[in-house]
Amino acid sequence: MRRYFALVRLMLLQQYKARTVIKTKKKGRRAGTVLIALLLLVGFGPMLASFALLSYTMGTILQGDVHFAALLMLICQCLVLVFGLHDIMANVFLASDGDKLLYLPVRSPVIFLARLTVVYLNELITTCISSLVLLLPYIIGSGAGAGAYLMLPIAILLLPLLPMLTCAIICLPVSALINLLGKNNVLKTVLRTILQIVIIALVVLVAGFTGYGSVDLDEILQDPTSSQAFEGFIDQLRHTVSYFHSDYMLSKGMFADGAGQWLGGFGASFGENALLLSLTVLVSLPFYHRMLTGTADSGRTRRKHRTEQYSVKPVGVVRQFMVTEVKRLMRDAQKGFQSLAGMIMMPFIVVLFAVMLGVLQPGGVSILDEFAAAPLYNVLAPVVIVVYLSILGISSNYLGIYPISRENKTLPLLKSLPVPFSKILLAKVLLATSSMLIADFVTVALTVALLRVKWYWGLAMLATMVFSGFGSMCLTTLRDLRSPLLGSDGLTRQNTRASLSLMLISLCVGMALALLAAPFIVLYALVGGWYWTLLMWLVEIAATCAFAVLGYKFMKDRAAFYFQRIEA
Amino acid sequence: MIRLHNVSKTYAKADVKAVDDLSLEINDGEIFGFLGPNGAGKSTTIKIITGILTADSGTVELNGCNIADDPIAAKMQIGYVPDNHDTYDALKGIEYLKFIGTMYGVGGDKLKQRIDEYAQMFELTDVLSNAIGSYSHGMKQKLSVIAALVHDPKVWVLDEPLTGLDPQSAYRLKQLMRQQADRGNTVFFSSHVIDVVEKVCDRIAIINKGKLVAVDTLDNIRNDPNVSLESLFLTVTADGESK
Numbered sequence: 001m002r003r004y005f006a007l008v009r010l011m012l013l014q015q016y017k018a019r020t021v022i023k024t025k026k027k028g029r030r031a032g033t034v035l036i037a038l039l040l041l042v043g044f045g046p047m048l049a050s051f052a053l054l055s056y057t058m059g060t061i062l063q064g065d066v067h068f069a070a071l072l073m074l075i076c077q078c079l080v081l082v083f084g085l086h087d088i089m090a091n092v093f094l095a096s097d098g099d100k101l102l103y104l105p106v107r108s109p110v111i112f113l114a115r116l117t118v119v120y121l122n123e124l125i126t127t128c129i130s131s132l133v134l135l136l137p138y139i140i141g142s143g144a145g146a147g148a149y150l151m152l153p154i155a156i157l158l159l160p161l162l163p164m165l166t167c168a169i170i171c172l173p174v175s176a177l178i179n180l181l182g183k184n185n186v187l188k189t190v191l192r193t194i195l196q197i198v199i200i201a202l203v204v205l206v207a208g209f210t211g212y213g214s215v216d217l218d219e220i221l222q223d224p225t226s227s228q229a230f231e232g233f234i235d236q237l238r239h240t241v242s243y244f245h246s247d248y249m250l251s252k253g254m255f256a257d258g259a260g261q262w263l264g265g266f267g268a269s270f271g272e273n274a275l276l277l278s279l280t281v282l283v284s285l286p287f288y289h290r291m292l293t294g295t296a297d298s299g300r301t302r303r304k305h306r307t308e309q310y311s312v313k314p315v316g317v318v319r320q321f322m323v324t325e326v327k328r329l330m331r332d333a334q335k336g337f338q339s340l341a342g343m344i345m346m347p348f349i350v351v352l353f354a355v356m357l358g359v360l361q362p363g364g365v366s367i368l369d370e371f372a373a374a375p376l377y378n379v380l381a382p383v384v385i386v387v388y389l390s391i392l393g394i395s396s397n398y399l400g401i402y403p404i405s406r407e408n409k410t411l412p413l414l415k416s417l418p419v420p421f422s423k424i425l426l427a428k429v430l431l432a433t434s435s436m437l438i439a440d441f442v443t444v445a446l447t448v449a450l451l452r453v454k455w456y457w458g459l460a461m462l463a464t465m466v467f468s469g470f471g472s473m474c475l476t477t478l479r480d481l482r483s484p485l486l487g488s489d490g491l492t493r494q495n496t497r498a499s500l501s502l503m504l505i506s507l508c509v510g511m512a513l514a515l516l517a518a519p520f521i522v523l524y525a526l527v528g529g530w531y532w533t534l535l536m537w538l539v540e541i542a543a544t545c546a547f548a549v550l551g552y553k554f555m556k557d558r559a560a561f562y563f564q565r566i567e568a
Numbered sequence: 569m570i571r572l573h574n575v576s577k578t579y580a581k582a583d584v585k586a587v588d589d590l591s592l593e594i595n596d597g598e599i600f601g602f603l604g605p606n607g608a609g610k611s612t613t614i615k616i617i618t619g620i621l622t623a624d625s626g627t628v629e630l631n632g633c634n635i636a637d638d639p640i641a642a643k644m645q646i647g648y649v650p651d652n653h654d655t656y657d658a659l660k661g662i663e664y665l666k667f668i669g670t671m672y673g674v675g676g677d678k679l680k681q682r683i684d685e686y687a688q689m690f691e692l693t694d695v696l697s698n699a700i701g702s703y704s705h706g707m708k709q710k711l712s713v714i715a716a717l718v719h720d721p722k723v724w725v726l727d728e729p730l731t732g733l734d735p736q737s738a739y740r741l742k743q744l745m746r747q748q749a750d751r752g753n754t755v756f757f758s759s760h761v762i763d764v765v766e767k768v769c770d771r772i773a774i775i776n777k778g779k780l781v782a783v784d785t786l787d788n789i790r791n792d793p794n795v796s797l798e799s800l801f802l803t804v805t806a807d808g809e810s811k
Binding site for chain 2: 185314567
């Protein structure tokens with residue numbers, strides 16, 4: 001156990017103690033962090049409050065229905081998968097420090113468990129926030145007794161386990177198989193991304209399975225306090241949540257009438273999670289050592305001695321940088337996976353929206369049908385989607401977030417080259433923009449196809465997303481240049497301050513887009529006329545275009561200075 | 569020629585100076601050995617010379633070109649072999665050399681000819697089409713040496729270049745250093761291997777705790793020819809400790 005705890009401590013230190021290597025004054029950094037945190041709280045507060053209010057209202061209506069509580073738990077777990085799948089995959093299966101661990105007298109399942117623990121601790125933050133926003137108001141609204149409040153911290157601790165361990169059980173054998181595929185790292189990266197898509201598709205299926213789309217809106221709008229309106233939905237839930245038995249038992253314990261039931265629910269859920277953990281460790285036994293060895297091998301055993309003819313064609317510096325960067329990214333297990341997985345994040349959200357709105361429900365009238373019938377839909381929906389994806393898009397554009405930290409230990413090489421930093425920067429920005437363009441295009445295409453947004457508004461969405469994404473990327477690049485995190489062995493989780501800065505930039509962009517659109521939406525609702533929508537998009541495009549130009553200029557003017565002072 | 573004038577450097581999260589008021593002049597056609605115990609400031613000095621780090625004060629000139637004023641022109645003259653081998657592991661050896669060639673403005677037949685020549689010299693030709701990640705420590709070192717030479721630099725800066733090299737490659741590297749110096753280029757290298765420094769260098773400097781404690785030709789440094797450089801090194805650096 002001592003070795004296990006020592007490993008966990010080491011991995012946590014590796015994650016959170018990566019070096020910020022800049023020559024700067026230390027005073028005021030803490031105050032800045034607090035300020036950013038406060039701004040974020042103010043910014044995201046209303047959104048979280050609205051979720052909490054909705055949950056509270058459901059609690060008052062359903063009076064502690066255990067199925068709905070189980071559904072809330074399931075949503076918390078889906079959030080763990082959606083936001084944490086990158087971490088789980090990258091830290092557990094693609095960690096590249098096998099050579100530093102394999103010589104230690106520690107068995108590979110212990111290393112595996114230590115990695116899982118570190119990921120678990122990270123995901124606990126997501127569960128904690130989502131539970132406090134969704135579960136706690138539901139408990140309060142339903143007027144449950146002390147047992148429910150006692151069960152809440154237990155639920156927070158247990159909830160990340162199901163998605164994490166299920167993901168591990170699926171990924172272990174598949175990742176081990178992918179590792180056997182020879183030395184084509186690009187193919188491996190693509191296959192790992194497909195694996196992630198499959199897991200995400202499972203999440204989408206679960207979401208569709210709960211029967212959101214079959215809720216009868218008309219009936220609810222007529223009598224929102226009547227529990228009759230939710231009967232069909234609850235019936236569907238009854239079937240669904242029973243498949244997630246540990247959540248169901250936890251929920252039953254939470255809203256139990258007596259201590260016996262409470263203990264029974266807790267015991268059953270705890271036991272089932274423990275069983276799942278045992279199963280995961282059992283599955284890890286034959287695979288994980290092989291996977292660790294695979295990461296340490298780096299294909300050395302497959303090195304072939306052969307003389308190959310090659311040609312040297314003159315290439316421009318920027319193009320050479322871009323080609324080299326793409327090769328480095330796509331052949332690196334962690335970085336390649338992060339880049340591709342980030343690109344599918346936004347399209348996935350659109351598909352998830354579609355499922356939630358009942359697009360894939362067989363037969364009947366879906367929520368989307370009801371929404372799309374309203375004249376305001378094609379004015380409001382594209383804006384909501386653009387705002388939401390602008391907030392999410394920045395953090396999913398891996399190439400644009402950490403262009404300098406990504407260089408890690410090779411940064412001294414970059415600094416020693418006789419190339420102006422403006423060219424290096426241009427190459428990095430062009431590459432990140434290309435990946436962003438692809439993701440934006442697919443996202444908009446899916447929005448038009450699945451969410452019934454008119455194609456011409458889709459084009460306006462695309463222009464807005466591209467410009468706002470580019471401007472935001474310039475700011476995130478500048479942030480990374482100001483305080484890069486270097487010296488990590490694996491994929492470094494950004495420190496708290498960096499994450500907060502990213503969230504703040506995305507929040508500001510999202511809010512600005514929403515504020516710009518709001519007057520036009522109001523005017524459209526009051527006066528009518530298609531020209532309000534056209535005007536709204538023209539303003540959005542012009543504003544984001546100006547943001548992109550100013551952002552690039554702002555970054556370009558300061559980038560060389562920040563790059564110079566990095567102490568690589 | 570490399571000229572350092574009153575160069576000082578303190579790292580962001582350190583209180584002591586890594587390099588303290590260092591002044592040096594390394595002439596054309598000279599092999600200059602830079603000695604010092606671990607943490608003495610050798611690598612920091614080299615990083616300042618190559619433009620990786622910026623000095624807090626003082627100036628660095630490479631053939632009359634100030635690295636702070638015109639970093640690109642100054643860097644064009646340098647061939648740098650780093651002490652670690654953190655390079656682009658995902659690239660193939662040949663891809664990396666082409667990348668470096670492009671950065672230094674060397675391409676076409678000239679680059680191919682130099683790659684072929686040096687790869688053959690260091691017996692790396694057969695593995696150039698393999699990923700650098702699959703190379704051994706010594707092979708990465710050889711690749712770094714080739715990368716530092718493909719643009720035919722006027723100033724060759726090597727940080728612990730002999731670490732990890734097999735005897736044949738070490739011998740060839742020493743020959744190359746002599747060839748570069750004979751052609752009028754400047755060779756500046758740091759090492760822990762005193763024997764090598766003794767055999768290869770025209771002049772040496774010893775640095776301890778960021779300060780220069782000795783600089784001269786070998787003969788002048790040890791007035792007594794019976795005194796070995798090793799004992800002198802230990803004495804000089806021990807003096808630094810006691811101070």
